[in-house]
Amino acid sequence: xxxxFEPQAAMIAATSEGxxxxxxxxxxxxxxxxxxxxxxGKDPEREAPFFFTKWAENVVPSGTVIAYxxxxxxxxxxxxxxxxxxKGGRNIAPADALAHVYGYAAGLDMTRRDLQFEAREMGRPxxxxxxxxxxxxxxxxxxxxxxxxxxxxxxxxxxxxxVRQDGDLGEMIWNVAEVIAYVSRFYRLEPGDLIxxxxxxxxxxxxxxxEIIVTVEGLSDCVIRIGPEADD
Ligand code: MN
Numbered sequence: 001x002x003x004x005f006e007p008q009a010a011m012i013a014a015t016s017e018g019x020x021x022x023x024x025x026x027x028x029x030x031x032x033x034x035x036x037x038x039x040x041g042k043d044p045e046r047e048a049p050f051f052f053t054k055w056a057e058n059v060v061p062s063g064t065v066i067a068y069x070x071x072x073x074x075x076x077x078x079x080x081x082x083x084x085x086x087k088g089g090r091n092i093a094p095a096d097a098l099a100h101v102y103g104y105a106a107g108l109d110m111t112r113r114d115l116q117f118e119a120r121e122m123g124r125p126x127x128x129x130x131x132x133x134x135x136x137x138x139x140x141x142x143x144x145x146x147x148x149x150x151x152x153x154x155x156x157x158x159x160x161x162x163v164r165q166d167g168d169l170g171e172m173i174w175n176v177a178e179v180i181a182y183v184s185r186f187y188r189l190e191p192g193d194l195i196x197x198x199x200x201x202x203x204x205x206x207x208x209x210x211e212i213i214v215t216v217e218g219l220s221d222c223v224i225r226i227g228p229e230a231d232d
Pocket of ligand 1: 028078080199
């Protein structure tokens, strides 16, 4: 059947092996570093893991100037390790989980923090706070076959050259295997899924003109700049 308009093409993320990674869905783990949980006003000792989702179309490659989104006055960066799923599965055991990883990238979970806190207080969904246009910047995906599986190593973020986040992947409350196992209890993971694994302490607001760089030891940096509000 002829379609009324062109269907949206899949977002193809870049990999270090030169082949595209078609992005299917985005899962984001919340409060996965104790110090960040505390800065959000929560007790990291008492929480089961949880996650929210973003549309795949919100992925933008490193190097993008992203528009400052409407509806917020407190747009925050969260630098994160991103897990790229290469092999699907449901109810994956932690011991088997790493076999489902294609690779890893540095990324950002950009957030309308004011709307997130408002939603939290009122018991409402986080969608408008988290599922923001261009809110999932993604660096080059490096295959695990080249860089290994990441369980430790520096994760840091700078804004205009100033260090704002400086943590270690070893501080994750739920490690890569546990995160994959957890999400797969609720959704059948599929090749192309991305899991943003949570952010260390030090989140903060950005303004137009800021340059944000996420560094994860062993991976390529993810670099974005904040542009003016979209007016199209
Ligand atoms: Mn996050």
